[in-house]
Amino acid sequence: MTDTVNPHRTTVTPRRSRRWTPRTTALFVLGIVLALLTIFPLVWMVTGSFKPADEVNGSAILPAEPTLDNFRYVLTQVPFLRYMFNSFLVSALVTVLALWFHSMAAYALARLRFPGRETIFLLIFSTMLVSLPVILIPTFVVVRTLGLVDSYAGLIIPAIFNAFGIFLLRQFYLSLPGELEEAALVDGASYWRIYRSIILPLSRPILSALTVFFFLTNWNSFVWPLTITSDPDLRVVQLGIATFQQQYASDWNYVLAAATIAALPTLLIFFFFQKQIVESIKSAGFK
Template sequence: MKTRFAVPVLAHVLALIVMAPLLWVVISALRPASDVFTFGWPKNWTLENLRYVLFEIPMPLFLMNSAIVSIVVTVVALFFHSMAAYALARLRFPGRAFLFSGIMSTLLVSLPVILVPLFLVAKQLNLLDSYAGLIVPSIFHAFGIFLLRQYYLNIPKELEEAADLDGCGYWRRYWSVILPLSRPILASLSVLFFLANWNAFLWPLTITRNPDLRVIQLGMSGLQGQYAAAWNLVLAAAVIAAIPTVVVFVLGQKRLVDAMKTSGLK
């Protein structure tokens, strides 16, 4: 009986501990500059911090750049990852296991390790200071291929065999049978890919020098450097930057959990 009540209480306490810093950020963004580090419920509220961030600095441009990069990378990555995963899950060809092992081995290599050679390749391809430079190197990720492959391995082969009887080739089977069944896992991966690219900092910092191509994370870092003491503006920018990620996560939360439960290893 004690455990029955102790577990929910503990869960609520842990949730409050996690939410407390986020709540402090939101409240501090609505404080005057003189009270930003004052603890307790603020006596004075102001929207000046949000107004300044939105209209006095190019925050809408930063948000638009991040949205373009995140959406394009997510859509293109899901399309190519799903094709690669389907080939690795269903097609039989020499070297398939070796190819899959090579793809998975890239998970052991972090971005800082390949940052310099990746930059040199982008330079040779004239991708510096362009949307293509921000988008193309971010498309491939072994985790997406792995998760989709495991999901496809759990799809009954009888569905594809029935499509074969109707004269469907590999492409028709993939487009008409596999993709419609992949909506839960694709929705969950779209959340992960969008959040990862929205929060990207190191690669955009390396590939771009044009202020008009700054993504939201670069814009916030520049704000903090330019106004080192104006933490109220930094926190206001952080709140604005977090809104799209919260919306995307809330919309895709159910699909994300369902896909994680149904894409077990096989």
């Protein structure tokens, strides 16, 4: 008697079970602790923004129902929407202008050959070693001399230059194959046409990552707006929250509501552009 073999029978390979060694267990516990420490302030801020003042301050006997009165007060009694508009305007303009000028500078430093190219790049790269407090006073003197104090131009123009963006874009352009430019030059294309029609479309992953970086950096900017502006109509959202906290030091429910509103754009950017950020990191070669 012969055994019949079922042709449709598939062999199932057993899954290897994860071995919980002391090292992996310690890393897992450490990851959970770090995640909780990271999430807890955000959860406390959001939940506290929906609570009345007596419950936030700890004077309530019983927990009260969540309320939207804190948000209504912040949006109606305080010019918080003006602060958010200023931050959005400054962040958006700085991001667009920085990406435009940085991409052109990085392309010239990476693909064009001219005397002093490496020296210029080293000078730009060396500025990454200088922190903001060191150049704060010289920058303020230059801006005051140009008459840009208490103006949108004073908030935007000094924030455009960022050596990190030029460095990252230059490294990305160096990794592109030179055959693309050679073929375009043979067809009679100029360097401007190559940059606009070939380089920029290939730069979308790295540009998307820098877009998020520049926007969030300027949205959370505090020191430079505090230095350059004194007009309440030019306050950005972080400076507005600091002023708001001084005025309502005992009303933490209002402060938490304002902080929640200010954090909302950054959270939306993360949730909606999370995939683009990860893909840009993988394709652009962050190291």
